[in-house]
Amino acid sequence: MSRKPHVRKQYWNEPEMGLWEKAYLPEILRGLWITGSVFLRNMGKWMTGRKGALTTYYPEETRWDYAQANRGKHVLTRRPDGTPQCVACNMCATVCPAKVIEIEAGFDPADAAHPKYPVRFEIDYSRCVFCGLCVEACPEDAIRMAKEVPNLPSGDRWNMWLAKEELLDWQPQSDVAKPYPPAPPRVPDGERG
Amino acid sequence: MTDFLANLDTLLLWAFAGCAFVSAALMLVLRQPMRVAIALVSCMVFLGGVYGLLGLHFIAAFQVLIYVGAVMVFMVYAIMLLDPRDESGGEKFSKLLWPGIIGLSLLAEALAVGYWSDLPGAPRGAAGEPFDMVRFSAAFLSEYWLHFELTSVLLLAAVVAALAVIKENRRHDHG
Amino acid sequence: MDKVQMLQVLAASLFALGLTGVIIRRNVLVMLMCMELMLNGVNLSLATFAHTMGSAVGAVLVFLIFVVAAAEIAIAIPIVLLLVRRKRTLDIESYSDLKG
């Protein structure tokens, strides 16, 4: 039972410590000086009524500088007449890795161009992973992600289900990405050949 | 109330002494070494309390410091490392159980009776004043310097011997 | 019973209990602990006398015993480790190689 004595591995970038670092105390004092001065600076800010922190006091206070590309919350886009652009094809629900989208389709015979529409469109934000795959999958550009975050903090987990009404808060009047043709004139059923 | 307070020292002394005795007795009957160690630790702490009540505060402090803080920690280490759980199936007592118990109860009785009858009860007059740390240390280093030196030599010898034994251990490891 | 007498009886009984433990227990570590108990009994007796007589002799001896105990344990534990390494047991009765 012979054991090799333990030899610590030598790395190519082994740090070289000078006498100053080896004496421990000066370097420790330098570190303490850095953290202590940050502490005193922030403390001074708090004492004089300013905010001594970079973070936000979240639900009451949200950041204003979210990045443009931030995937914060979903919005359902609308047509100029106010109806949702979604055609209830279920592609977003299919591609969703967390399976949080629930769509119930309805049939509207009056709208000949888009007879299928969502009766119910709900997202469970307690499980959503904010991956944005639903936006990629949508053929109609009906779902997008805005940079603002949803107002989720709550004492009740059912408040984390957002329904169609809350999601439909974005109505483009003129969207260069998708010029809308004027809606076709409505024709009564009997007059169609 | 005043009566009770005047006797509080004595009451506590008796309580500590009783607890120390009980823990010492438990050491004989407990099976697991770790519980024996706990019993011994509590016995030592109670004895420390007894010393404290006698006014020998520094002896009490050293009792807990050396016995519990050093000796028993070492003992607990050994118990932890040796993992003596394998002996749970074995017998707790050796073959000498009955002779040991009978002989030693006789010894204890003889000692107790001896102390009971012969010992002078109260402290002898003025000599019974409690002595403090300063007086003790001065005496230790001036009058009893030989003991002091012997103690340090003994400690040195112990350190050397322990190192020798550990070296023996190492040799077995690698050999 | 006077308090000094009581303490002396306690000291004697601690010593006796320790001795009993050394004789009747089989586990080496428990035997070592019982030896510590014997030393404790002696300590108590010495400390009581130091208290009664008001002299430093008893206390000096108590200190000597503290050191002896520390030294003893520092040597005894490595020896026990050596023994256990050989026989893989703490049972004292398996260490009877020298018996005729």
Added chain:
Amino acid sequence: MIADLVISLVFIGYAISVLMGFGTILTWVERKQAAVMSDRIGANRAYIRIPGTQVKLVWLGLFHGMADGLKMLLKEDFKPRTYDWYAYAVAPWVVFTPVLLVFAVIPFGGSLTPARLWEPLSAFFGDKTWPMQIATLDAGILIVFAFSGLTIIGAMLAGWSSSNKFSLLGALRAGSQMISYELVLGLTVLGLILVYGTVNLDAMVRQQSGIVLGFLPAWGIVYQPFAATLFLAAAIAENKRIPFDLPEAESELIAGYFTEYSAMKMGLFMFAEFIEIAIIGALFTTLFLGGYNLPYMSDAGFAFPGGAAVAMPHGAVVVTQLGTFLLKVFLVCSFQILIRWTLPRFRYDQVLMFAWKFMFPLALANLCVTAVVVWAVRS
């Protein structure tokens, strides 16, 4: 006799409430200070609502300590299938109790004469004066070391009885680390004992009340700045906090020797750790920062070097001394937390190497130099 008992009970009540208060507040201070140091806001959600109204008392989240305690009390007390349930149950108390007991020998104020505090009290207390300390023992500082020895046993029992490899490793580490650093701690204090010529903490504090060199307060840190640094480092290591928190290093050992503990048993370990921060603060204050002494202040009031003097009544002196002590302790605690959030963790071999090859010789050298200087000055 009964007056003694009453005074003792008052002191004990004060000491326990101070320690418990520190233990509770420090859990919040630690989080809040860490947050301020790293540009965050920190714990601020716990509140108490005044019953019947919608008024919520948030007070910067000061109630987080209470919320923590309540949570620990109400959690499930999970028991692992352990080999030795007795050691498992008794270990938290073996860790917790000695930490509280240490405060008994620390003087937290000067002397108290109830008769001078309020006239009618003299009917009961007479003219007696009590030092503000629970137990005035001639062993003093030795008691502190004795009790920290008990804490080692508790930590090792906890780790061993949990039947968990991580706990066992943590216990081994805790045991060797605490023994090593207790030695250094003792050696650093020896120099101070040489300077003051006593081990009685109250006498030590009384000797720190004067002025040296005309302007410096005669605090221990002036006589022994080196020992003060070593003492603080060794004490933090003794308390197993960052940068010496190897026994409970989360990234390698989960929580070390109290991995298997839950609910209030785990709470006792945490509470003991936080109270020990306060105890270290109190010890450091007592040994090196002059205890309850303010510069230029005596039992009669302030006497500034220019000749100006401010006489103070006894009550004001007592309150000032108590407040001074608490403030100093709090500052030292805050400094320990500053250290905890600044320095990275050592490697385990480095911890022991640091104790035996770096701090131990330094403490020994400090002791020798002190002894020579004291001998030269005295003779």
